[in-house]
Amino acid sequence: MSDKNRVHIKGVGKYLPDKILTNKDLENIVDTSDKWITTRTGIKQRRIADDNTASSDMGYKASKEAIADAGLKPEEIDLIIVASITADMFFPSTACLIQKELGIESVAAFDISAACTGFTYAVSIGEKFVKSGQYKNVLVVGTEKLSSITDWEDRNTCVLFGDGAGACILSESKDDNGILSSYLKADGNYGYLLKVPAGGSRMPATHETIDKRLHYLKMEGSELFKVAVRRMEESIKISLKKAGLTYSDIDVIVPHQANIRILKAVSRAINVPVEKFFINIQKYGNMSGASTAVALAEAVKQNFIKKGDIVVLVAFGGGLVWGANVIKW
Ligand code: COA
Numbered sequence: 001m002s003d004k005n006r007v008h009i010k011g012v013g014k015y016l017p018d019k020i021l022t023n024k025d026l027e028n029i030v031d032t033s034d035k036w037i038t039t040r041t042g043i044k045q046r047r048i049a050d051d052n053t054a055s056s057d058m059g060y061k062a063s064k065e066a067i068a069d070a071g072l073k074p075e076e077i078d079l080i081i082v083a084s085i086t087a088d089m090f091f092p093s094t095a096c097l098i099q100k101e102l103g104i105e106s107v108a109a110f111d112i113s114a115a116c117t118g119f120t121y122a123v124s125i126g127e128k129f130v131k132s133g134q135y136k137n138v139l140v141v142g143t144e145k146l147s148s149i150t151d152w153e154d155r156n157t158c159v160l161f162g163d164g165a166g167a168c169i170l171s172e173s174k175d176d177n178g179i180l181s182s183y184l185k186a187d188g189n190y191g192y193l194l195k196v197p198a199g200g201s202r203m204p205a206t207h208e209t210i211d212k213r214l215h216y217l218k219m220e221g222s223e224l225f226k227v228a229v230r231r232m233e234e235s236i237k238i239s240l241k242k243a244g245l246t247y248s249d250i251d252v253i254v255p256h257q258a259n260i261r262i263l264k265a266v267s268r269a270i271n272v273p274v275e276k277f278f279i280n281i282q283k284y285g286n287m288s289g290a291s292t293a294v295a296l297a298e299a300v301k302q303n304f305i306k307k308g309d310i311v312v313l314v315a316f317g318g319g320l321v322w323g324a325n326v327i328k329w
Pocket of ligand 1 (some may be wrong): 031033036037040041116155156157194219221223224256286317318
Protein backbone atom coordinates (compact mmCIF):
# COMPACT_ATOMS: atom_id res chain seq x y z
CA MET A 1 0.00 0.00 0.00
CA SER A 2 1.06 3.61 -0.45
CA ASP A 3 3.02 5.23 2.40
CA LYS A 4 0.45 7.99 2.60
CA ASN A 5 -2.57 5.76 3.03
CA ARG A 6 -3.83 4.91 6.46
CA VAL A 7 -4.99 1.61 7.88
CA HIS A 8 -8.59 1.60 8.99
CA ILE A 9 -11.06 -0.63 10.75
CA LYS A 10 -13.17 -2.08 7.99
CA GLY A 11 -15.50 -4.24 10.06
CA VAL A 12 -16.34 -5.14 13.65
CA GLY A 13 -17.96 -8.10 15.40
CA LYS A 14 -18.72 -9.45 18.86
CA TYR A 15 -20.00 -12.49 20.66
CA LEU A 16 -21.36 -12.70 24.19
CA PRO A 17 -22.48 -15.96 25.82
CA ASP A 18 -26.22 -16.16 26.60
CA LYS A 19 -25.90 -16.91 30.31
CA ILE A 20 -26.26 -13.81 32.48
CA LEU A 21 -24.90 -13.74 36.04
CA THR A 22 -26.44 -10.83 37.94
CA ASN A 23 -25.23 -9.13 41.10
CA LYS A 24 -28.23 -10.70 42.85
CA ASP A 25 -27.00 -14.16 41.75
CA LEU A 26 -23.59 -13.35 43.23
CA GLU A 27 -25.20 -12.53 46.59
CA ASN A 28 -25.90 -16.29 46.82
CA ILE A 29 -22.28 -17.21 46.04
CA VAL A 30 -20.15 -14.82 48.17
CA ASP A 31 -20.70 -12.23 50.92
CA THR A 32 -21.55 -9.26 48.69
CA SER A 33 -24.50 -7.10 47.66
CA ASP A 34 -25.92 -5.63 44.48
CA LYS A 35 -25.55 -2.21 46.14
CA TRP A 36 -21.81 -2.67 46.86
CA ILE A 37 -21.00 -3.96 43.38
CA THR A 38 -23.07 -1.28 41.62
CA THR A 39 -21.72 1.67 43.60
CA ARG A 40 -18.08 0.48 43.76
CA THR A 41 -17.79 -0.74 40.14
CA GLY A 42 -20.83 0.16 37.98
CA ILE A 43 -21.34 -3.52 37.10
CA LYS A 44 -24.89 -4.94 37.20
CA GLN A 45 -24.35 -8.24 35.39
CA ARG A 46 -21.82 -10.21 33.35
CA ARG A 47 -21.95 -13.05 30.78
CA ILE A 48 -20.62 -16.51 31.59
CA ALA A 49 -19.66 -19.08 28.94
CA ASP A 50 -20.80 -22.68 29.42
CA ASP A 51 -18.45 -25.59 30.11
CA ASN A 52 -18.24 -26.55 26.42
CA THR A 53 -17.24 -23.05 25.26
CA ALA A 54 -13.62 -21.88 25.24
CA SER A 55 -12.06 -18.56 24.20
CA SER A 56 -11.50 -19.75 20.62
CA ASP A 57 -15.20 -20.61 20.20
CA MET A 58 -16.27 -17.11 21.22
CA GLY A 59 -13.43 -15.55 19.21
CA TYR A 60 -14.50 -17.52 16.14
CA LYS A 61 -18.08 -16.22 16.35
CA ALA A 62 -16.94 -12.61 16.80
CA SER A 63 -14.51 -13.08 13.88
CA LYS A 64 -17.21 -14.37 11.54
CA GLU A 65 -19.32 -11.31 12.30
CA ALA A 66 -16.39 -8.92 11.76
CA ILE A 67 -15.41 -10.54 8.45
CA ALA A 68 -19.01 -10.29 7.17
CA ASP A 69 -19.27 -6.69 8.43
CA ALA A 70 -16.15 -5.83 6.42
CA GLY A 71 -17.76 -7.34 3.32
CA LEU A 72 -14.99 -9.92 3.04
CA LYS A 73 -14.85 -13.68 2.66
CA PRO A 74 -12.86 -15.60 5.29
CA GLU A 75 -10.26 -16.58 2.65
CA GLU A 76 -9.42 -12.90 2.14
CA ILE A 77 -7.96 -12.72 5.68
CA ASP A 78 -4.19 -13.19 5.60
CA LEU A 79 -3.20 -12.64 9.25
CA ILE A 80 -4.98 -13.43 12.53
CA ILE A 81 -3.83 -11.86 15.81
CA VAL A 82 -5.57 -12.90 19.02
CA ALA A 83 -5.26 -11.05 22.32
CA SER A 84 -6.17 -13.23 25.28
CA ILE A 85 -5.04 -14.20 28.78
CA THR A 86 -7.40 -17.18 28.77
CA ALA A 87 -6.18 -19.08 25.71
CA ASP A 88 -7.81 -22.48 25.20
CA MET A 89 -4.41 -24.03 26.07
CA PHE A 90 -0.71 -23.06 26.11
CA PHE A 91 -0.45 -24.15 22.49
CA PRO A 92 -1.61 -24.39 19.75
CA SER A 93 -2.38 -20.69 19.86
CA THR A 94 -5.98 -19.53 20.02
CA ALA A 95 -5.31 -17.75 16.70
CA CYS A 96 -4.54 -21.13 15.07
CA LEU A 97 -7.69 -22.65 16.56
CA ILE A 98 -9.79 -19.79 15.17
CA GLN A 99 -8.06 -20.15 11.79
CA LYS A 100 -9.04 -23.84 11.74
CA GLU A 101 -12.68 -23.02 12.55
CA LEU A 102 -12.77 -20.32 9.86
CA GLY A 103 -11.49 -22.95 7.42
CA ILE A 104 -8.92 -20.65 5.84
CA GLU A 105 -5.48 -21.58 4.58
CA SER A 106 -2.41 -19.54 3.58
CA VAL A 107 -2.74 -17.36 6.61
CA ALA A 108 -0.38 -16.37 9.44
CA ALA A 109 -1.71 -16.58 12.98
CA PHE A 110 -0.40 -15.84 16.46
CA ASP A 111 -1.48 -14.80 19.97
CA ILE A 112 -0.26 -11.90 22.05
CA SER A 113 -0.32 -11.56 25.83
CA ALA A 114 -1.03 -8.02 26.97
CA ALA A 115 -3.99 -8.61 29.31
CA CYS A 116 -6.62 -5.86 29.24
CA THR A 117 -4.53 -3.81 26.79
CA GLY A 118 -4.26 -6.77 24.41
CA PHE A 119 -6.71 -5.44 21.83
CA THR A 120 -5.00 -2.04 21.73
CA TYR A 121 -1.60 -3.73 21.29
CA ALA A 122 -2.97 -6.10 18.62
CA VAL A 123 -4.58 -3.28 16.62
CA SER A 124 -1.25 -1.47 16.60
CA ILE A 125 0.68 -4.61 15.56
CA GLY A 126 -1.85 -5.41 12.83
CA GLU A 127 -1.64 -1.87 11.50
CA LYS A 128 2.11 -2.25 10.97
CA PHE A 129 1.63 -5.43 8.91
CA VAL A 130 -0.93 -3.75 6.62
CA LYS A 131 1.15 -0.57 6.39
CA SER A 132 4.25 -2.53 5.39
CA GLY A 133 2.30 -4.24 2.61
CA GLN A 134 2.96 -7.71 4.03
CA TYR A 135 -0.72 -8.44 4.63
CA LYS A 136 -3.92 -6.94 3.22
CA ASN A 137 -6.65 -7.90 5.67
CA VAL A 138 -5.76 -8.53 9.31
CA LEU A 139 -8.26 -10.08 11.71
CA VAL A 140 -7.73 -8.84 15.28
CA VAL A 141 -9.59 -10.68 18.04
CA GLY A 142 -9.92 -10.04 21.78
CA THR A 143 -11.48 -13.06 23.47
CA GLU A 144 -11.66 -14.15 27.10
CA LYS A 145 -13.22 -16.81 29.26
CA LEU A 146 -12.27 -15.09 32.51
CA SER A 147 -14.77 -17.24 34.40
CA SER A 148 -12.23 -20.08 33.96
CA ILE A 149 -9.59 -18.26 36.07
CA THR A 150 -11.99 -16.58 38.51
CA ASP A 151 -11.95 -17.67 42.14
CA TRP A 152 -15.64 -17.95 42.92
CA GLU A 153 -14.80 -17.90 46.66
CA ASP A 154 -13.02 -14.50 46.47
CA ARG A 155 -15.49 -11.60 46.63
CA ASN A 156 -12.70 -9.11 45.90
CA THR A 157 -12.40 -10.39 42.33
CA CYS A 158 -15.29 -12.66 41.33
CA VAL A 159 -17.78 -9.80 41.06
CA LEU A 160 -15.64 -7.96 38.50
CA PHE A 161 -15.12 -10.23 35.51
CA GLY A 162 -17.07 -11.72 32.60
CA ASP A 163 -16.69 -13.67 29.34
CA GLY A 164 -16.98 -12.52 25.72
CA ALA A 165 -15.21 -11.74 22.46
CA GLY A 166 -14.83 -8.88 20.02
CA ALA A 167 -13.07 -8.63 16.67
CA CYS A 168 -12.18 -6.19 13.94
CA ILE A 169 -10.68 -6.21 10.44
CA LEU A 170 -7.78 -3.91 9.55
CA SER A 171 -7.32 -2.98 5.88
CA GLU A 172 -5.94 -0.19 3.74
CA SER A 173 -8.09 2.94 3.84
CA LYS A 174 -9.48 4.39 0.64
CA ASP A 175 -9.86 7.91 2.08
CA ASP A 176 -8.24 9.80 4.95
CA ASN A 177 -9.85 7.76 7.73
CA GLY A 178 -7.88 5.22 9.73
CA ILE A 179 -5.42 4.85 12.58
CA LEU A 180 -3.60 8.13 13.26
CA SER A 181 -1.37 7.04 16.12
CA SER A 182 -0.75 4.39 18.76
CA TYR A 183 0.96 4.57 22.14
CA LEU A 184 1.97 1.35 23.92
CA LYS A 185 3.73 1.06 27.27
CA ALA A 186 4.57 -1.53 29.93
CA ASP A 187 6.12 -1.79 33.40
CA GLY A 188 6.76 -5.28 34.77
CA ASN A 189 7.75 -3.89 38.17
CA TYR A 190 4.06 -3.79 39.03
CA GLY A 191 3.21 -7.20 37.58
CA TYR A 192 2.49 -8.50 41.09
CA LEU A 193 -0.65 -6.34 41.32
CA LEU A 194 -2.61 -8.60 38.96
CA LYS A 195 -1.64 -12.16 38.10
CA VAL A 196 -2.40 -15.88 37.98
CA PRO A 197 0.53 -17.25 40.04
CA ALA A 198 0.53 -20.95 39.05
CA GLY A 199 0.21 -23.08 35.95
CA GLY A 200 3.18 -21.65 34.05
CA SER A 201 6.83 -22.74 33.99
CA ARG A 202 7.65 -20.99 37.29
CA MET A 203 5.02 -22.84 39.26
CA PRO A 204 3.63 -25.80 37.29
CA ALA A 205 0.39 -27.39 38.46
CA THR A 206 0.66 -29.61 41.55
CA HIS A 207 -1.84 -30.76 44.16
CA GLU A 208 -0.44 -28.00 46.38
CA THR A 209 -0.95 -25.19 43.84
CA ILE A 210 -4.52 -26.37 43.36
CA ASP A 211 -5.18 -26.64 47.12
CA LYS A 212 -3.83 -23.11 47.57
CA ARG A 213 -6.06 -21.80 44.73
CA LEU A 214 -3.03 -20.43 42.88
CA HIS A 215 -4.50 -21.05 39.43
CA TYR A 216 -6.98 -18.25 39.96
CA LEU A 217 -6.57 -14.57 39.24
CA LYS A 218 -5.19 -12.51 42.19
CA MET A 219 -5.52 -8.75 42.32
CA GLU A 220 -4.58 -5.81 44.50
CA GLY A 221 -7.54 -3.69 43.47
CA SER A 222 -7.14 -0.36 45.22
CA GLU A 223 -3.44 -0.06 44.25
CA LEU A 224 -4.35 -0.82 40.61
CA PHE A 225 -7.15 1.72 40.65
CA LYS A 226 -4.78 4.67 41.14
CA VAL A 227 -2.29 3.48 38.53
CA ALA A 228 -5.11 2.82 36.05
CA VAL A 229 -6.38 6.38 36.17
CA ARG A 230 -2.87 7.84 35.76
CA ARG A 231 -1.84 5.53 32.94
CA MET A 232 -5.09 5.90 30.96
CA GLU A 233 -4.77 9.67 31.20
CA GLU A 234 -1.14 9.44 30.01
CA SER A 235 -2.11 7.13 27.12
CA ILE A 236 -4.83 9.47 25.85
CA LYS A 237 -2.61 12.52 26.20
CA ILE A 238 0.44 11.12 24.40
CA SER A 239 -1.43 9.27 21.65
CA LEU A 240 -3.35 12.46 20.83
CA LYS A 241 -0.13 14.46 20.79
CA LYS A 242 1.43 11.95 18.38
CA ALA A 243 -1.62 12.43 16.13
CA GLY A 244 -1.30 16.22 16.32
CA LEU A 245 -4.58 16.52 18.22
CA THR A 246 -5.79 17.73 21.63
CA TYR A 247 -8.47 16.65 24.11
CA SER A 248 -10.99 19.00 22.48
CA ASP A 249 -10.71 17.01 19.21
CA ILE A 250 -12.03 13.84 20.82
CA ASP A 251 -15.50 12.74 19.72
CA VAL A 252 -15.59 9.31 21.34
CA ILE A 253 -13.48 7.40 23.87
CA VAL A 254 -13.80 3.62 23.82
CA PRO A 255 -12.11 2.60 27.06
CA HIS A 256 -11.25 -0.68 28.71
CA GLN A 257 -14.14 -1.35 31.10
CA ALA A 258 -12.66 -2.16 34.51
CA ASN A 259 -14.58 0.17 36.80
CA ILE A 260 -17.02 3.04 36.16
CA ARG A 261 -15.22 5.07 38.85
CA ILE A 262 -11.93 4.72 36.94
CA LEU A 263 -13.64 6.05 33.79
CA LYS A 264 -15.21 8.98 35.66
CA ALA A 265 -11.83 9.82 37.22
CA VAL A 266 -10.16 9.74 33.77
CA SER A 267 -12.96 11.95 32.41
CA ARG A 268 -12.32 14.49 35.19
CA ALA A 269 -8.54 14.31 34.73
CA ILE A 270 -8.67 15.13 31.02
CA ASN A 271 -11.77 17.34 31.23
CA VAL A 272 -13.61 15.39 28.54
CA PRO A 273 -17.27 14.74 29.49
CA VAL A 274 -18.07 11.19 30.49
CA GLU A 275 -20.89 11.29 27.89
CA LYS A 276 -18.15 10.93 25.25
CA PHE A 277 -17.05 7.62 26.82
CA PHE A 278 -18.74 4.50 25.44
CA ILE A 279 -19.63 2.50 28.55
CA ASN A 280 -21.07 -1.02 28.67
CA ILE A 281 -19.49 -2.23 31.93
CA GLN A 282 -22.96 -2.49 33.51
CA LYS A 283 -23.82 -5.34 31.11
CA TYR A 284 -20.56 -7.27 30.86
CA GLY A 285 -18.12 -6.37 33.66
CA ASN A 286 -14.41 -6.50 32.88
CA MET A 287 -13.65 -8.88 29.95
CA SER A 288 -9.91 -8.08 29.82
CA GLY A 289 -8.69 -8.34 26.20
CA ALA A 290 -12.29 -8.58 24.95
CA SER A 291 -13.55 -5.44 26.73
CA THR A 292 -12.35 -2.76 24.31
CA ALA A 293 -13.08 -5.02 21.32
CA VAL A 294 -16.71 -5.58 22.34
CA ALA A 295 -17.15 -1.92 23.30
CA LEU A 296 -15.85 -0.84 19.88
CA ALA A 297 -18.21 -3.22 18.06
CA GLU A 298 -21.19 -1.98 20.08
CA ALA A 299 -20.24 1.69 19.75
CA VAL A 300 -20.12 1.32 15.96
CA LYS A 301 -23.36 -0.66 15.69
CA GLN A 302 -25.22 1.75 18.00
CA ASN A 303 -24.00 4.76 15.95
CA PHE A 304 -22.21 6.12 19.01
CA ILE A 305 -19.29 6.39 16.58
CA LYS A 306 -19.99 8.18 13.29
CA LYS A 307 -17.99 8.57 10.10
CA GLY A 308 -15.30 11.22 10.54
CA ASP A 309 -15.24 11.01 14.37
CA ILE A 310 -11.96 11.11 16.26
CA VAL A 311 -12.07 7.95 18.36
CA VAL A 312 -9.62 6.96 21.11
CA LEU A 313 -9.31 3.31 22.18
CA VAL A 314 -7.61 3.28 25.57
CA ALA A 315 -6.77 0.47 27.97
CA PHE A 316 -4.85 -0.52 31.03
CA GLY A 317 -4.16 -3.92 32.56
CA GLY A 318 -2.02 -6.57 34.21
CA GLY A 319 1.62 -6.62 33.29
CA LEU A 320 1.34 -3.76 33.78
CA VAL A 321 0.51 -2.65 30.26
CA TRP A 322 -1.30 0.41 28.99
CA GLY A 323 -1.85 2.26 25.75
CA ALA A 324 -4.16 3.88 23.23
CA ASN A 325 -5.00 4.10 19.52
CA VAL A 326 -6.31 7.29 17.95
CA ILE A 327 -8.51 6.60 14.93
CA LYS A 328 -10.24 8.89 12.47
CA TRP A 329 -13.41 6.91 11.81
N1 COA B 1 -18.69 -7.06 48.19
C1 COA B 1 -18.67 -6.42 49.36
N2 COA B 1 -17.57 -5.91 49.92
C2 COA B 1 -16.43 -6.08 49.24
C3 COA B 1 -16.34 -6.74 48.01
C4 COA B 1 -17.55 -7.25 47.49
N3 COA B 1 -17.59 -7.88 46.31
N4 COA B 1 -15.08 -6.72 47.57
C5 COA B 1 -14.36 -6.08 48.50
N5 COA B 1 -15.16 -5.67 49.51
C6 COA B 1 -14.81 -4.97 50.73
C7 COA B 1 -13.36 -5.17 51.10
O1 COA B 1 -13.23 -6.37 51.82
C8 COA B 1 -13.09 -3.95 51.94
O2 COA B 1 -13.59 -4.19 53.23
P1 COA B 1 -12.79 -3.68 54.53
O3 COA B 1 -12.73 -2.18 54.38
O4 COA B 1 -13.64 -4.16 55.63
O5 COA B 1 -11.45 -4.32 54.43
C9 COA B 1 -13.97 -2.88 51.30
O6 COA B 1 -14.92 -3.58 50.49
C10 COA B 1 -13.22 -1.90 50.44
O7 COA B 1 -12.30 -2.59 49.64
P2 COA B 1 -11.39 -1.84 48.61
O8 COA B 1 -10.55 -2.85 47.91
O9 COA B 1 -10.72 -0.68 49.27
O10 COA B 1 -12.52 -1.26 47.64
P3 COA B 1 -12.36 -0.30 46.42
O11 COA B 1 -13.20 0.86 46.60
O12 COA B 1 -10.92 -0.08 46.05
O13 COA B 1 -13.01 -1.17 45.25
C11 COA B 1 -12.31 -2.52 43.41
C12 COA B 1 -12.46 -2.42 44.92
C13 COA B 1 -11.62 -3.83 43.09
C14 COA B 1 -13.69 -2.49 42.80
C15 COA B 1 -11.48 -1.32 42.88
O14 COA B 1 -10.32 -1.18 43.67
C16 COA B 1 -11.05 -1.46 41.45
O15 COA B 1 -11.87 -1.48 40.54
N6 COA B 1 -9.74 -1.53 41.21
C17 COA B 1 -9.18 -1.58 39.88
C18 COA B 1 -9.44 -2.91 39.31
C19 COA B 1 -8.82 -3.05 37.99
O16 COA B 1 -8.61 -2.10 37.31
N7 COA B 1 -8.59 -4.30 37.66
C20 COA B 1 -8.12 -4.77 36.47
C21 COA B 1 -7.24 -3.93 35.68
S1 COA B 1 -7.70 -4.20 34.08
